[in-house]
Amino acid sequence: MAKLGPTALRTKNAIMDSALRLFEERGFDSVTIEDITNDAKVAKGSFYTYFSTKSDIIVDEFWKIDDYYHTYADKNLKRYGTAREKLLAFTRAQMRYVRDVVGNANLKILYANQTIQPGRDKIITKKERQWVKIVAGIIAEGQVSGEFRTDLDADRLANLFNRTARSVFLDWCILDAEFDLVKEGLFVAEQWALMALGSGRQGTRQ
Numbered sequence: 001m002a003k004l005g006p007t008a009l010r011t012k013n014a015i016m017d018s019a020l021r022l023f024e025e026r027g028f029d030s031v032t033i034e035d036i037t038n039d040a041k042v043a044k045g046s047f048y049t050y051f052s053t054k055s056d057i058i059v060d061e062f063w064k065i066d067d068y069y070h071t072y073a074d075k076n077l078k079r080y081g082t083a084r085e086k087l088l089a090f091t092r093a094q095m096r097y098v099r100d101v102v103g104n105a106n107l108k109i110l111y112a113n114q115t116i117q118p119g120r121d122k123i124i125t126k127k128e129r130q131w132v133k134i135v136a137g138i139i140a141e142g143q144v145s146g147e148f149r150t151d152l153d154a155d156r157l158a159n160l161f162n163r164t165a166r167s168v169f170l171d172w173c174i175l176d177a178e179f180d181l182v183k184e185g186l187f188v189a190e191q192w193a194l195m196a197l198g199s200g201r202q203g204t205r206q
Contacts, residue, residue: 014040058113066130083142095185104177
């Protein structure tokens, strides 16, 4: 996909910002494309320059979240000495971003859309996501160092970890942000790390 120029990027972001806010206020199904473009103060045709359907906005938002994960991991994870430390640091950054930038209301929209849309090809579980690749990479590193178990391969363990993290996000949505997402996310990641300890490290904390 060609990189957008400054003007095109501003237009696309205006459409996305308006759409997500209107989805939050009125519900996804109640918002029309015309509502979005009127709110964003752009021509209706501009919508179709960047998106084919309203659901494309949801997909694009997931990729936007993934871009943050990639940037964070690339700049920050190398400072941590162990795979466990990297996994917890990444989880902390992930939970903070969702709590403070995405927000509870928008996360509900993202999850609801992915649940009700037909078909099995859902961005939330795509193996191509940076989230999946980053976690699998950390776990593979931990297996080489002896930190994490090796009876399951890194991709399988990463899938288990990501399903665990999604359960925290889902509960946060269901309970209307009743608990601290960062604190609970880190607690769950700690428990997962204990479960995934390599042989000879069972029952010990790093």
